[in-house]
Amino acid sequence: xSRYQVDEATPEEVARERxxxxxxxxxxxxxxxxxxRTEVEADxxxxxxxxxxxxxxxxxxxxxxxxxxxxxxxxxxxxxxWGNAVVGVRNPVAPPLDVRRDPxxxxxxxxxxxxAYEGPPGLVHGGVAAxxxxxxxxxxxxxxxxxxxxATLTLTYRRPTPLGPLHGEARIVRxxxxxxxxxxxxxxxEGVTVEAEGLFILPRxxxxxxxxxxxxxxxxxxxxFE
Amino acid sequence: xSRYQVDEATPEEVARERxxxxxxxxxxxxxxxxxxRTEVEADxxxxxxxxxxxxxxxxxxxxxxxxxxxxxxxxxxxxxxWGNAVVGVRNPVAPPLDVRRDPxxxxxxxxxxxxAYEGPPGLVHGGVAAxxxxxxxxxxxxxxxxxxxxATLTLTYRRPTPLGPLHGEARIVRxxxxxxxxxxxxxxxEGVTVEAEGLFILPRxxxxxxxxxxxxxxxxxxxxFE
Numbered sequence: 001x002s003r004y005q006v007d008e009a010t011p012e013e014v015a016r017e018r019x020x021x022x023x024x025x026x027x028x029x030x031x032x033x034x035x036x037r038t039e040v041e042a043d044x045x046x047x048x049x050x051x052x053x054x055x056x057x058x059x060x061x062x063x064x065x066x067x068x069x070x071x072x073x074x075x076x077x078x079x080x081x082w083g084n085a086v087v088g089v090r091n092p093v094a095p096p097l098d099v100r101r102d103p104x105x106x107x108x109x110x111x112x113x114x115x116a117y118e119g120p121p122g123l124v125h126g127g128v129a130a131x132x133x134x135x136x137x138x139x140x141x142x143x144x145x146x147x148x149x150x151a152t153l154t155l156t157y158r159r160p161t162p163l164g165p166l167h168g169e170a171r172i173v174r175x176x177x178x179x180x181x182x183x184x185x186x187x188x189x190e191g192v193t194v195e196a197e198g199l200f201i202l203p204r205x206x207x208x209x210x211x212x213x214x215x216x217x218x219x220x221x222x223x224x225f226e
Numbered sequence: 227x228s229r230y231q232v233d234e235a236t237p238e239e240v241a242r243e244r245x246x247x248x249x250x251x252x253x254x255x256x257x258x259x260x261x262x263r264t265e266v267e268a269d270x271x272x273x274x275x276x277x278x279x280x281x282x283x284x285x286x287x288x289x290x291x292x293x294x295x296x297x298x299x300x301x302x303x304x305x306x307x308w309g310n311a312v313v314g315v316r317n318p319v320a321p322p323l324d325v326r327r328d329p330x331x332x333x334x335x336x337x338x339x340x341x342a343y344e345g346p347p348g349l350v351h352g353g354v355a356a357x358x359x360x361x362x363x364x365x366x367x368x369x370x371x372x373x374x375x376x377a378t379l380t381l382t383y384r385r386p387t388p389l390g391p392l393h394g395e396a397r398i399v400r401x402x403x404x405x406x407x408x409x410x411x412x413x414x415x416e417g418v419t420v421e422a423e424g425l426f427i428l429p430r431x432x433x434x435x436x437x438x439x440x441x442x443x444x445x446x447x448x449x450x451f452e
Contacts, residue, residue, distance in 0.1 A: 004346075004347050005347070016268075020268045020271050020272075021261070021264075021271060023271075023275050024261045024264075024271055024274060024275050024278075025258075025261045025262075027275050027278040027279055027282060028254065028257050028258050028261050028278065028318075030279075030282045031254050031257065031278060031281065031282055031285070031318070032251075032254050032258070032317070032318040032319055034281075034282050034285035034286055034289065035247070035250045035251045035254050035285070035316060035317070035318050036251075036290075036293065036294050036308075036309045036314070036316050036317050036318075037286075037289040037290040037292075037293070037294065038247075038250075038285040038286065038288070038289050038290075039288045039289055039290060040284065040285060040287055040288050040289075042242075042246045044284060044285075044287075045246050045247060045249075045250055045285075046246075047284075048250060048281045048284060048285055049249050049250050049253050051277060051280075051281055052250075052253040052254065052257060052278070052281060053253055053256075054277075055257065055260075055274045055277055055278060056253060056256045056257055056260050058266065058270060058273075058274060059257070059260035059261070059264040059266060059270075059271075059274055060260055060263075060264065061266055061270075062264070062265045062266050063260065063263040063264050063265055063266075064262075064263040064264075064265060064341075066263075066341065066348065066389075067262065067263070067340070067341035067344045067347070067348060067389055068262050068263065068341060068344065069344075069347035069348065070346070070347045082262075083262045083341055083342075083344045084344060084345060084351065085342065085343050085344060085345060085351040085353070085354050086351065086353060088262070088344075090261060090262050091258070091261070091262050091341075091342055091344075092257070092258040092261050092262075092318070092319075092342070093258055093318075093319050093342040093343065114293070115292065115293035115294060115309055115317075116309075116311065116317055116318070116319040117311050117319065118293045118294065118295075118309045118310060118311060118314075118317075119310060119311060120230075120296070120375060121230050121231070121293070121295035121296045122292065122293060122295065125310065125311040125312065125357065125360070125361075126360045126364070126375065126376035126379065127311070127312060127356055127357030127358065127359070127360030127361055127376075128311050128357060130353055130356035130357060130360055130379060130381075131351065131353030131354060131356060131357045132353065133353070134351070134352045134353030134356055135351075135353055138352070149346060149352065149383070149386070150352035150353075150381070150383050151382075151383055152380070152381065152382050152383065153352065153356060153380070153381045153383075154378070154379070154380045154381075155356075155376070155378065155379045155380075156377075156378050157375070157376050157377055157378065157379075160375070163292075163293055
């Protein structure tokens with residue numbers, strides 16, 4: 001069962017895991033793009049499919065029972081949201097975004113969206129913009145020490161977002177007990193294309209965990225949920 | 227340059243393209259999940275990466291210049307949104323959703339989200355729920371003959387959405403000129419987890435196209451944008 005998992009991975013162990021699995025996710029991203037764009041003949045595609053099935057088989061020989069979850073090290077290895085659909089370095093569905101978090105409660109990222117994120121022709125899928133903004137607003141809340149799960153999210157599409165290089169940013173605008181409100185946007189070279197505002201709420205189970213009843217609160221406290 | 231492309235693909239040609247490329251996207255989806263979950267040793271991962279790079283190379287020998295775009299056949303082949311990030315059968319980032327559209331202005335889908343769509347541990351990423359609902363609301367609008375691009379989208383998260391089998395549906399609630407309002411939700415076996423409402427607007431270029439100035443309006447009229 002996937003869960004918020006606390007371990008004692010050292011920085012060296014984390015670096016080794018990342019060096020091993022990150023290139024795998026990266027080449028699968030390239031395959032995803034190639035799957036959409038290739039125009040090679042049917043027999044060549046068939047041969048590729050056979051080779052890929054063989055690799056799947058080999059990778060499945062030993063694997064996690066469920067999803068990656070979220071791992072947090074108490075030995076200096078940091079938090080690994082590596083299966084996350086937006087920032088997960090082991091997840092080929094994720095672009096992945098490299099997010100810079102600021103403890104004042106903001107987050108930003110420069111990223112590139114290719115053919116796999118298309119909605120209308122040549123444009124970023126409106127829902128992909130929502131996906132990325134949900135993550136960025138959540139990261140801003142977490143960076144400011146007010147992590148939470150999304151309660152509401154409102155997107156306003158100012159104009160189409162082209163596939164290609166993009167910028168996203170978000171910041172906390174208000175907090176109240178376990179509630180955090182954040183705003184953000186995605187922009188291309190010409191300016192803002194999509195705006196978002198959201199409310200994030202710290203779940204009850206996390207409040208109980210951080211009340212320090214059973215475990216060392218500081219080390220185990222999640223600074224993110226996604 | 228990707229665009230809304232009109233061609234004369236026959237149903238047979240479309241079926242052949244689908245039979246060739248759909249299994250490729252499918253095995254890349256399996257690879258994406260394996261990339262997240264595998265625990266095989268570093269040397270086995272390295273060997274897999276080398277093999278995958280070789281396949282990427284082969285698939286890239288002949289490929290589209292940009293993204294897939296949206297193709298519409300005037301010869302009975304239907305519309306192919308095959309690169310789409312939610313429903314694209316050639317896009318490994320898409321689950322993909324198989325959407326049933328009803329001309330009264332509704333759309334629904336039963337689908338499965340695995341490890342690649344994770345946000346909080348064991349749960350669907352809030353932004354992935356938004357991505358899927360954006361698509362479903364847009365499909366409902368298009369199914370009712372009122373296609374449009376997303377102008378606003380509001381998500382309300384009632385409770386966490388577990389990874390696994392899910393259901394989504396959407397319907398038009400109001401239309402006014404080029405504007406269409408739709409609502410929808412995602413549900414698991416216990417009921418609704420996320421609700422959405424959105425406004426979709428027919429873009430100016432599509433209005434001009436459908437005014438029938440230069441080309442046969444009916445055959446070329448998009449019934450979707452994503």
